[in-house]
Amino acid sequence: MTQFKSPIRKAIFPVAGLGTRFLPATKAMPKEMLTINDRPLIQHVFEEAKEAGIEEFIFVTGRQKEMLEEHFDYQPELEQTLESRGKTDMLKAVRDLEIPAGKLFLTRQPKPLGLGHAIWCASKLIGNEPFAVLLPDVLMRGKTGCLKQMVSVYNETGGNVIALEEVPEDETYKYGIIEPGHDSQNRVEIKGLVEKPKKGTAPSRLSVVGRYILQPEVFDHLSAFERGAGNEIQLTDSMAKLIGKQPFTGMRFDGKSYDCGSRTGFIEANLVYGAHDPEIGEHIKAMVKAMAAQL
Numbered sequence: 001m002t003q004f005k006s007p008i009r010k011a012i013f014p015v016a017g018l019g020t021r022f023l024p025a026t027k028a029m030p031k032e033m034l035t036i037n038d039r040p041l042i043q044h045v046f047e048e049a050k051e052a053g054i055e056e057f058i059f060v061t062g063r064q065k066e067m068l069e070e071h072f073d074y075q076p077e078l079e080q081t082l083e084s085r086g087k088t089d090m091l092k093a094v095r096d097l098e099i100p101a102g103k104l105f106l107t108r109q110p111k112p113l114g115l116g117h118a119i120w121c122a123s124k125l126i127g128n129e130p131f132a133v134l135l136p137d138v139l140m141r142g143k144t145g146c147l148k149q150m151v152s153v154y155n156e157t158g159g160n161v162i163a164l165e166e167v168p169e170d171e172t173y174k175y176g177i178i179e180p181g182h183d184s185q186n187r188v189e190i191k192g193l194v195e196k197p198k199k200g201t202a203p204s205r206l207s208v209v210g211r212y213i214l215q216p217e218v219f220d221h222l223s224a225f226e227r228g229a230g231n232e233i234q235l236t237d238s239m240a241k242l243i244g245k246q247p248f249t250g251m252r253f254d255g256k257s258y259d260c261g262s263r264t265g266f267i268e269a270n271l272v273y274g275a276h277d278p279e280i281g282e283h284i285k286a287m288v289k290a291m292a293a294q295l
């Protein structure tokens, strides 16, 4: 299976979504620029990808999303100001965020036709090599980043690796759910995949959680533009067609996910990331305790 083991150098970030759940905050501002603690969602996932060794960053973007590319660009006035004021820590933080020339790629998804369609929009930029997908709505908090954990699994198994997390039975209808095979330690063989199963029909409680390592053959199926759950072109459906033809491994993520696409998940993530911040963490914890006592 050596043909399914090339290094993972490229990552796709689908950022074309409208963010209607966060209106009016997202009327003009991309939802991926909403901040969790001190940095926007897109920066959290960018850092996770960088930690995993990703070299090329592909944004599948849309109208009114220009702020995302600005965030990763060289900002000379800002750097000069920080330098002249001796703010070296902040200057380093800003410089670490620059994506070097030739490493950021943008492509557009003109209509919201589904996650599968968004990924297909990047097919020419991926070419014929395996790649990662990171959904910026989902933050994965762990000692080691989720994608880095997945790359370690991939280096052994090759093929496709999907991050998994258990969800309550009555929430399976919101996610991609796997049909598990052999299950040991943090790895689960994937025998089937279903997107947003109807209540009572889910093959397990193991959900796909927004991080993928995929082989380029998935594009052969995405290009059929078949509609699935919610009448959208689903990534899960094209992945399912490769099961049995390529290795497909689920990885139980060692950490916790935060669904920042919902307002409650977003607020929870802010509290958790804030509570672990070396500068303000103690203050946040005391604040949460005091609030809990009053509620």
Ligand code: G1P
Pocket (backbone or CB within 6 Å): 115, 135, 138, 174, 175, 176, 177, 195, 207, 208, 209, 210, 234, 235, 236
């Ligand atoms: C997408 C995927 C789904 C996955 C989920 C994780 O769904 O289609 O398989 O479980 O992300 O957040 P969405 O949340 O876009 O409906």
